[in-house]
Amino acid sequence: MFNNSINRIWIALLIATGMTFWLGESGLSGSAGMTPVLLMFTLAAAKGLWVIYDFMELRHAPALWKRLLVGWLGFVTGMIVLAYWIGQR
Secondary structure, eight states: OTTSHHHHHHHHHHHHHHHHHHHHHTTHHHHSTTHHHHHHHHHHHHHHHHIIIIISOOTTSOHHHHHHHHHHHHHHHHHHHHHHHHHHO
């Protein structure tokens, strides 16, 4: 099962999803400041990159497609983190 890289990535996605869920439900995001929130969004961005590169098979795609999708992912993630940060002020 772990010989195929897509299976390893799928397991990593499951683990990252579990960690993100645990961080969100543990209540740490309200009491520990921005650190758990940044960790959650870092995991979410890593999951997005795995999906873009491996499940959408854009690892060997033209650079324009990769830039567009990774840029979109970074923009959306950054805007959500910014909105959270502004809401906490």
